[in-house]
Amino acid sequence: MRSGRIISFFTVFAVYYASRWAAGNNMGNRISRRRLLAGAAAAAMIPGFSTRRAYSAVQPQVLRIGIVNPKDSQFGAGVVELATYVERNCGGRLRVELYPAGETGGELEMCQDVAAGTLEMTFASSAVFAAIEPELSIFDIPFLFRDVAHARAVLDGEIGKAALARFEPKGIVGLAWGENGLRHMTTSDRAVHRPEDLKNLKLRVPQSEVMVASFKAIGADAGPLPFPDLYSALSSGAFQAEENPIPTVLAANFDKVQRYLCLTGHVYSPAAFLISKRVFDRLSPEDQNSLRVASANGSKASRVYVDRAEKSGVEELRRRGMKVIEDIDRPAFVASLASLEGQFQKQFGKDKIDAIRAFGK
Numbered sequence: 220m221r222s223g224r225i226i227s228f229f230t231v232f233a234v235y236y237a238s239r240w241a242a243g244n245n246m247g248n249r250i251s252r253r254r255l256l257a258g259a260a261a262a263a264m265i266p267g268f269s270t271r272r273a274y275s276a277v278q279p280q281v282l283r284i285g286i287v288n289p290k291d292s293q294f295g296a297g298v299v300e301l302a303t304y305v306e307r308n309c310g311g312r313l314r315v316e317l318y319p320a321g322e323t324g325g326e327l328e329m330c331q332d333v334a335a336g337t338l339e340m341t342f343a344s345s346a347v348f349a350a351i352e353p354e355l356s357i358f359d360i361p362f363l364f365r366d367v368a369h370a371r372a373v374l375d376g377e378i379g380k381a382a383l384a385r386f387e388p389k390g391i392v393g394l395a396w397g398e399n400g401l402r403h404m405t406t407s408d409r410a411v412h413r414p415e416d417l418k419n420l421k422l423r424v425p426q427s428e429v430m431v432a433s434f435k436a437i438g439a440d441a442g443p444l445p446f447p448d449l450y451s452a453l454s455s456g457a458f459q460a461e462e463n464p465i466p467t468v469l470a471a472n473f474d475k476v477q478r479y480l481c482l483t484g485h486v487y488s489p490a491a492f493l494i495s496k497r498v499f500d501r502l503s504p505e506d507q508n509s510l511r512v513a514s515a516n517g518s519k520a521s522r523v524y525v526d527r528a529e530k531s532g533v534e535e536l537r538r539r540g541m542k543v544i545e546d547i548d549r550p551a552f553v554a555s556l557a558s559l560e561g562q563f564q565k566q567f568g569k570d571k572i573d574a575i576r577a578f579g580k
Contacts, residue, residue, distance in 0.1 A: 279311055279312055279313055279314040280312060280313050280314070280502070281314050281316055281339075282305075282313060282314065282315045282316070282339040282340050282494070282498070283316050283318055283323070283338060283339050283340065284298055284301075284302075284315055284316070284317055284318065284339065284340035284341060284342060285318040285319075285321075285322065285323030285324070285329045285332075285338060285340075285341050286298060286317070286318070286319050286320075286341065286342050286343070287320070287321045287325060287326050287329075287343075287445075287446040287447060288319065288320065288446075288467060288470055288471070289319055289320050289470045289471070290317065290319045290320075291470055292319075292466055292467065292470040292524070293397075293398060293399065293400060293464070293466045293467075293490075293521045293522075293524040293525045293528070294319075294342050294397075294399075294490065294521065295317070295319055296520045296521055296523070296524040297342055297397045297398075297490075297492070297517035297518065297520050297521035297524075298315070298317050298342050298517060299317070299520070300513075300516050300517045300519070300520035301315060301342075301492065301513040301514055301516065301517035302314075302315035302316075302317065302513075304509070304512065304513035304516050304517075305509065305510070305513050308509050308512075308513070309506055309509050312503075312506060313502075313506055313509075313510075315340070320447075321446065321447030323338055323341075324445075324447070325347075325426075325445030325446055325447050325448075326341070326343040326344060326346070326347040326425075326426075326445070326446060327347040327350050327426050327445065328445070329341040329343060330343055330347060330348070330350070330351050330391070330493065331350075331351075333390075333391055333493050333494065333495045334351065334389055334390040334391050334495070335390070335495075336390070336495045336497040336498065338495070339494060339495055339498050340492070340493060340494045340495070340498075341493050342397060342490060342491070342492050342493070342517070342521075343490060343491065343493060344399040344425070344488050344489070344490045345358045345359065345399070345488060345489045345490065345491065346359060346399075346424075346425030346426065346427045346430065346488060347425060347426050347427065348491075349426075349427055349428055349429065350426060351386065351389050351391065352385045352386060352389055353566075354385060354567060355382055355385060356427055356428065356429045357429075357563075357567045357571060357572065357575070358382075358487070358488075358489055359427045359429035359430050359433075359486060360429060360433070360486075360563055360567075360572070361430075361433050361485045361486050361552070361553075361556055362485060362486075362549070362552070362553050362556070363486075363487070363572070363575060363576065364487045364575070365576075367401060367487060369578065369579055370487040370489065371398075371522070372578060372579050373575055373578050373579075374396040374489055375396065376578070378574065378575060378578065379396050382396075383395075383396065383491065386491075386493065387496060390495065390496045390497065391493050391494070391495065391496060392493070392494050392495075392496050392499045393491050393492070393493055394491070394492040394493065394494060394510060394511050394514035395491070395492050395511065395514035395515045395517065395518045396489050396490070396491055396518060397489070397490045397491065397492060397514075397517060397518040397521040397522070398488075398489060398490055398518070398521045398522045398525050399464055399467070399488035399489060399490045399521075399525075400463075400464025400465065400466055400467070400487075400488060400525040400528075400529070401464055401465075401484045401486075401487055401488070401529070402462050402463055402464055402483075402484070402485055402486040402487070402488050403462060403463070403464070403465065403468075403480065403481060403482050403483050403484060403485075404422075404460060404461075404462045404479075404480075404481040404483050404485075405460060405461055405462070405463070405468060405473055405477040405479060405480050405481070405541070406420065406459060406460040406477060406478065406479045406481065407453070407456075407459050407460065407476065407477050407478055407479075408459055408478065409479065410479050410481065410542065410544045411479070411481040411483065411544060411547075412481075412544060412546060412547060412548060413548045413551050413552075414437045414438060414548075414551055414552055414555040415438065417434065417437050417438050417439040418438040418439070419438070419439070419440050420438075420439045420440060420459055420460050421439075421440050421442075421457070421458045421459040421460065422434055422439040422440065422441045422442075422458065422459070422460045422461065422462070423441075423442065423443070423444045423449055423452060423453070423458040423460070423461040423462075424441050424442070424443055424444075424461075424462065425443060425446070426443040426444075426445065427443070429563075430486065431443055432559060432562075433556055433559060436555065436556055436558055436559050437552070437555045437556065438555075439460075442458075444458070449461060449471070450471060450472070450473070450476065453473065453476040453477060454476045460477070461473065461477070462483070462485070462486075464488060464525065464528075465525075465528050465529050465532035465533060465536070466524060466525055466528035466529075466532060468480070468532070468536065469528060469532050469535060469536065474536050474539040474540060474541050477541065478540075478541065478542060479541065479542050479543075479544055480533070480536050480537075480541045480542070480543045480544065481544040481547065482533070482543065482544065482545050482547060483547050483549075483552065484547075484549075485552065490521065492514035492517060492518070494510065
């Protein structure tokens with residue numbers, strides 16, 4: 220046992236110094252972070268190793284979960300609820316550790332790391348799922364849902380369950396749909412009322428081909444950028460505008476680098492609790508079921524946070540100095556995207572798009 224502890228001790232330090240060497244050779248913070256994740260995941264499999272905790276007689280399985288938003292956000296609320304349930308119901312066999320604010324990379328990076336098994340879990344928005352499973356980007360179609368209630372009903376039903384199942388062949392288990400929220404636009408230099416107001420606007424969008432194509436069709440100079448890089452890009456003027464749910468705008472303090480909040484509500488953005496299939500398959504059926512229940516509880520918590528923020532967040536951003544634009548010509552925006560309808564039908568299937576739009580009518 221003593222020799223096993225010594226091996227684990229030196230393995231931890233080897234991982235640490237390897238990551239520092241990578242950073243020192245100009246490989247970038249993200250690459251070194253991902254190297255550290257990979258090394259930590261491998262070291263965690265060695266008897267006697269435990270992340271952020273000294274060796275003890277009983278070692279829980281540590282599940283690291285990364286989010287791009289701060290802990291005080293809809294994502295943080297969901298993960299905290301999940302972790303609390305696990306702590307109370309898994310008999311000390313599992314422990315969930317939260318890595319907020321992009322500590323483990325952007326959402327796409329985290330999804331890729333979960334698929335590779337170098338990060339156990341993430342709670343990520345659907346905007347990057349196209350890179351994992353292209354058909355999931357159907358949810359990025361603007362104005363696909365009538366309202367938030369419609370979107371939640373779709374995701375909680377058979378359509379949502381079938382969508383989660385599409386992760387598994389990619390090495391990821393989808394545990395539950397949570398919520399990012401209804402996406403609105405913010406800009407630094409103009410109010411947006413109609414599609415023509417977006418002409419040549421340097422707009423950051425998530426790493427979603429559907430959203431990039433949609434905003435380019437409207438006339439914006441749209442481009443993707445990982446969320447952790449967004450604040451500095453807005454601050455420097457590399458982008459004039461972005462679009463996100465109200466809770467994200469608040470949590471990220473975009474009011475400091477954006478002047479207008481335009482309540483376009485153009486995309487309902489779900490999020491999903493994801494776990495590496497390699498990790499999930501090693502758990503007992505009892506613990507697998509506990510994680511599904513914990514994720515469902517986390518989903519409810521994320522939605523409650525979004526509902527509360529949607530009610531109070533607009534006024535808070537107005538108080539912080541943002542000018543709120545409420546008179547949005549929604550029919551004009553829908554009409555401006557008509558040219559893409561055939562492309563979306565070919566890409567996702569007309570029957571699937573129609574099934575979502577007709578759900579609950």
